[in-house]
Amino acid sequence: MNKFPLYELRAVDKDFVGPGEQVSVLRQLTLSIQAGESIAIVGSSGSGKSTLLHLLGTLESPSAGEIFFEGQNLTKLDEAGKAAFRNRELGFVFQFHHLLPEFSALENVAMPGIISGMKRHDALEHAREVLAQVGLEAGHNRRVSTLSGGERQRAAIARALFLKPKVLLADEPTGSLDEQNGDRIGDLLIELNCDLGMTVVVVTHNDVLARKMNRRLELRSGELYEQAD
């Protein structure tokens, strides 16, 4: 067991500097996330949910404070170090899936493996297994442009899982889906959390999805509040 929390945020600020003004989005955030938790980040539009997710994903850097991952100070990493960290530990899922429409689901899912130097045959083989894990075994040879919204989001989750990340960071993963498909994606995220012990952090406006997670953190006026059940 690692004695450190998975994530630890210490007095994190995030400001954006615009023309003539500075917007203070996150103020003095303190947060601990343990391995195996499932967390929803909620709050009104513009409250800084995506910004917080981007900080956890090292896609943005804090303006002040520090972010640790298993005791390692992420704030001290250079760009190459951050990229290596993201590849090794994180899977990302976004609202609009960001798959390549002209390639098959299988090729899209195998992409992180092929990019990281795996043999194409092995990458495709593993992609097949991961697609089965997300319930998309039947659609793997179809081009992404022919898949439904729910199927595309499953493929996107499979791609995020391909390199076996410890953490899945999802930004509005059900935002472009109807209620039923959104619900299924929420169940899938919980399955991955429970069955694989993967830590899941989702940013969402979807209350049903948020309630599936075991912790809900609400951003209000730049501060974080733990919501009670």
Ligand SMILES: Nc1ncnc2c1ncn2[C@@H]1O[C@H](COP(=O)(O)OP(=O)(O)OP(=O)(O)O)[C@@H](O)[C@H]1O
């Ligand atoms: N790169 C940036 N440059 C300047 N301002 C930014 C940048 N990214 C975010 N912001 C600002 O920070 C604030 C928080 O944005 P963020 O996208 O994190 O909110 P959110 O809670 O995810 O919103 P939504 O629910 O609408 O997606 C907003 O006022 C936004 O305009």
